Each structure stands twice: as C-alpha cells, then as structure tokens.
Amino acid sequence: MYGIELLIKEHENIIQFTEVLKKLSVRLLEGEELNIELLKQCVEFGKYYSDKQHHGKEEKILFRVMIEKLGPVASKLIKNGMLVEHDLGRYHMTKLLEAIDLYETDKSSEVKIQLICHATGYADLLKRHIDKENAVVYTFAERSLSEEDKELVNKETEIFEKEASKNKVQERYLSWLKGVSKKIL
Numbered sequence: 001m002y003g004i005e006l007l008i009k010e011h012e013n014i015i016q017f018t019e020v021l022k023k024l025s026v027r028l029l030e031g032e033e034l035n036i037e038l039l040k041q042c043v044e045f046g047k048y049y050s051d052k053q054h055h056g057k058e059e060k061i062l063f064r065v066m067i068e069k070l071g072p073v074a075s076k077l078i079k080n081g082m083l084v085e086h087d088l089g090r091y092h093m094t095k096l097l098e099a100i101d102l103y104e105t106d107k108s109s110e111v112k113i114q115l116i117c118h119a120t121g122y123a124d125l126l127k128r129h130i131d132k133e134n135a136v137v138y139t140f141a142e143r144s145l146s147e148e149d150k151e152l153v154n155k156e157t158e159i160f161e162k163e164a165s166k167n168k169v170q171e172r173y174l175s176w177l178k179g180v181s182k183k184i185l
C-alpha cells in the first residue's frame with residue numbers, strides 16, 4: 001500500500017536523523033564545542049520533515065481514516081498512544097531549541113544537560129514510536145482497512161506529496177540528512 005510504504009521509508013530517514021542527534025549528544029558529553037548552526041538545522045529537520053511532513057501525513061490522512069473507519073480500538077490506540085507521542089516529540093524539539101539559544105551565551109553544565117536530555121529523549125521516543133507504528137499500527141491498517149479506504153489514503157498521500165514536492169521539501173531535507181550523516185556518523 002503506497003501510503004504506508006512511504007511512511008515506512010520516512011521512518012528509516014527519521015531513525016537516521018535520531019542517530020545524528022545521539023552522536024552530537026555524545027560529542028557534547030565528551031567535551032566538544034557544539035556547532036550551533038548544525039543543531040538549529042537538526043531542530044528544523046525535526047519540525048518540518050519528521051513532524052510537518054511525516055506526522056502531518058499520519059494525522060491528516062492515515063490515522064484520520066483509521067479513526068473514522070476502524071472503531072474504538074483504533075481510535076484509542078491512535079489518540080492515547082500515537083498522537084500523545086507526536087506531542088511529546090514536539091515538546092522535546094521546542095525545549096531543544098530553547099537550550100540551543102541558551103547555549104549561545106551560557107555553556108554551563110545545566111544547559112548542556114538540557115541539550116543532551118532533549119536530543120536523546122527525542123531520539124529514544126521516536127525509536128520506540130516508530131517500532132510500534134511499523135509493528136502494530138500500520139499492520140492493523142493494512143489488515144483492517146477496506147480496499148476503498150486504502151485507495152483513499154493512497155490518493156490523499158499522493159496529493160500531499162505533490163504539494164510538498166512543489167517546494168522541494170523532501171529533496172531539501174533528505175539531501176541535508178545525507179550530507180550531515182556522512183560528516184557525523
């Protein structure tokens with residue numbers, strides 16, 4: 001199913017991004033001076049690629065259709081699980097950006113802890129979240145949605161992607177991820 005295959009592919013990119021966050025956290029812990037610009041780019045990737053592009057498609061398309069069509073079990077799984085975790089991810093990104101701003105003028109251990117806490121907290125959260133989606137939520141959708149609903153998800157996903165490709169969103173973020181992974185990992 002195109003809509004889900006694309007989300008799984010995006011998961012691989014998000015996991016790679018969390019590896020970058022973990023690596024930068026280790027470097028900071030080992031006493032290296034952080035590249036503030038690079039960290040700000042990480043937050044941008046988290047906010048736009050992971051959240052707006054990826055969670056955006058889940059929330060506006062796949063999860064919406066699952067909640068509408070698959071009854072209370074799907075609704076509970078998505079609303080009490082996945083959506084809560086999307087929000088927690090947003091919280092980590094907001095706090096990470098706050099810590100980056102502080103770090104520009106204050107390189108104290110307190111600020112470094114805040115940076116490491118939110119960078120690795122985000123990485124850990126997203127890894128577990130993605131494992132659950134791949135193993136449980138997406139397989140539930142594949143198994144239970146009607147062919148007609150799967151087609152609806154695929155169509156809406158195509159429209160979403162077309163819109164994003166007009167602004168070269170994926171292209172830009174994926175080429176950033178490729179470059180930074182080569183340098184950092």
Ligand SMILES: [Fe+2]
Nearest residue numbers: 055058082133
């Ligand atoms: Fe998700």
Ligand SMILES: [Fe+2]
Nearest residue numbers: 054058130133
């Ligand atoms: Fe996801």
